[in-house]
Structures are given as structure tokens and as C-alpha cells.
Amino acid sequence: MQNGHPHLMAMVRGAEGEGKAIVWLKMHGFDYLGYVALGADNDDAAIEKLIKLNQREWAGIALKIRSVKNKIEENNNDMHRISPR
Template identity: 65%
Template sequence: MQYPAKVLLAWGEAISGNREIRDWLMQNGFPELALTCHALQLDDSARSWLMANQHSHLMALVSGTEGNAQAIQWLDKFGFNYLKDVALGADNNDEAVTRLMKSGQREWAGIALKIRSVKNHIESENNDMHKISRR
């Protein structure tokens, strides 16, 4: 799975909530990245689309960020090493982010940290007894 560095940087911004960039990804040949943003936000239709359109590696990434050990094992088994470390890093594993940085994968490390921020925010919202979750 290879994307130009500029696309990965754009994806990171879309993950962080930039709708214009997410829409640009959707309309310019990267719908899987745009829909992964939705899948990270617990959108079941986006998750189904990823699976139905041969992007199971991205769905495994999403599941791995949610602590699914089987998804991490799947990524490892099928050689998606960077995605495995992105998922682990997004699930608050600092060693995985360090591995990405040491292997020269700064963009992927950045993606991991962007996803971490989103997932930790969702978790915080869900655990706040003073708020009613929209999810």
C-alpha cells in the first residue's frame, strides 16, 4: 500500500476533521482514505464499504486502533507492517510510533498520532457521564 507523501499528509488532515480535504480525497481517486475517516468515527456504512471494495487492510487498521488483537495479527500475517504499527500507535502504543519514525516512516507515524487523537477523543466522550453520546 503506497501513497504519495502529500496524499498521506492530506489524509492526516482529513482524519483530524478537515471535511474539504476529506471530500477532495473522495473525489480524486482516494475514496478508501476518505471512507476510512468515516470508519474511524464508527460509521458502519463506511466500514462495510471498505470490506466490500477490497480494502480489508484499512478495515483491519480501523479495528486494530480499537484494540482488536486479531486485526493486528491479520495485518502482520499479510505483511502490512506499517499499518500494524499505525494501528498500535493509534491505540496508544508509543513504541510502535517510535518504530515508524526510526524506519523513516514519518508520514505513517503522523497518521498514527492523528488517529490516536480522534480515537482518544471518542473514548473520552463516551466515558463522560455528563454527556450523551451521539454514537
């Protein structure tokens, strides 16, 4: 991750279910981004933790990422849907 923003790429990878990315975020002090990634990957406990830590903005971002991610997944798995590609 040579782009100068490895924490953001780790958050994206964590949101896609990559456990190593979550561990990396926490090891490097990006706890909130770790919770965002978990929340985006449908972990309700992570959303609750962010709210408990008074990080409602991060919780909202995680829920928005989750919504978009789940909609994309739903569309990809719908065999009755014609791909726009």
C-alpha cells in the same frame, strides 16, 4: 471484508484493540499499517518504531487517529456531558 480493501478495515479494527487484525496485517505484509493501528491504540513503542523506520507520515497518521479516538472516548465517558443524539 469483501470491499476490496481488507487491509484498511484490519487497520481500523487493530486501532480498536483487536489483536487478530494486527496479526493479519503483519501476516499479509502490511507491517506499517500494523504499527499505525498499534500507535492509534496508544502504543508509544509503535510510534517510535515507525519513526525509526523513517515513516514519519505513518506515525503522524497514527497520532491523529489516536487523538480523535481518545477524544471520542473521553466524550463518551464524561457523565456531565449531554449527548447530542
